[in-house]
Amino acid sequence: MGFQIAIDGPAGAGKSTIAKMTAGRLGYVYVDTGAMYRAMALFLMRAQVDPEDTQAVSGKCEEADITIRYENGEQVVYLNGENVNGLIRTQEISNMASLTSKNPGVRKKLVSLQQKLARDADVVMDGRDIGTCVLPDADVKIFLTASSRVRAERRYKELTQKGTDCDLDAIEKEIIERDHQDMTREISPLQAADDAVFVDSSYMTIEEVAQVIMEKADSVR
């Protein structure tokens, strides 16, 4: 078993930026578990499965073979042999993934894949249930959050920089809805592990957040 750093928290808190940065500094593998739920959502959407139909989702997800490869230091998600990295970052997939990640069949399948990845390497893994469910014995557990307004502002900036027209209030509303869905689902809801370090990044720089994690890792390594 390698060294494990688990980073959980809501969408837009900065998990992936921070996880990627710390993994790079430590020479660990970064595992983006959200990308796996997104790839599964893409599969189910293409199959036109009703995300609210538990039985249908459970049955169909068995046909999705999701694998991860590391190419030039980047995580590439393969869905039945197809590289889907460029297809899973849309709003439509975000919404579908939020619904289908509730499904016990989907979670069972992806959690076991995530545990396998952590068995063979030192990892920084980010998601919603890493410290509570996927890697309950992780060496470092971080719960990274930020206010919904700040998270909406970050997303708004990202979108307007890309030239996309958007509305700040609408983005915040969507974030609040997605948080609610992620926090109130029955299986593996988004919640901080008892032994997690709670970090509110609303008024912290990326570097300051990275420092907190590096110091915590240094103290237990």
Ligand code: DC
């Ligand atoms: O972090 P993200 O936005 O890429 O995650 C996509 C969806 O997958 C989101 O609705 C939460 C869900 N998810 C999950 O349930 N468990 C994880 N470990 C990671 C993501």
